Amino acid sequence: MLDYLQQLSYWNWLALGTLLLILEVFGAGGYLLWVGLAAASVGVLTFIFPELPWAWQYILFGLLSILTAVFWWRRQRSAAKPSDQPGLNQRGSELQGRQFILHEAIVDGRGKIKAGDSLWLVSGPDLPAGSQVRVIGQNGVILRVEACS
CATH class of the missing domain: 2.40.50.140 (Nucleic acid-binding proteins)
Incomplete structure (x- = not known):
């Protein structure tokens, strides 16, 4: 198993990214979207740089997952505006x-x-x-x- 994890190609990363994005469609609430995009990004980087060591692939995957999630979380918080109808959907x-x-x-x-x-x-x-x-x-x-x- 360790041998397999040390020999990942760009196809493996793209497949993982695709799988995570498909699972996101079934209702993960946005959690798997960013991890899936990070996996796809590592797949593209591995395609461009085929000699990228496996340790760097995992480090990039982890960093990209965290960075994309934090970026989206901050964007969502800054975009949240108070409602102009605070009583909406509160009958009475x-x-x-x-x-x-x-x-x-x-x-x-x-x-x-x-x-x-x-x-x-x-x-x-x-x-x-x-x-x-x-x-x-x-x-x-x-x-x-x-x-x-």
């Missing part, structure tokens, strides 16, 4: 601060409001149906409300 967050009329009375701390075409469960002080309430928070799918003055 757009209702906070708005006023509604109780659809069903709040009894024992539970009731319902109608917001648009949806009924929402609410929690708050006991109030009769038809009362004006303001949404002050959210606990999962239950909105917290208070009576409007």
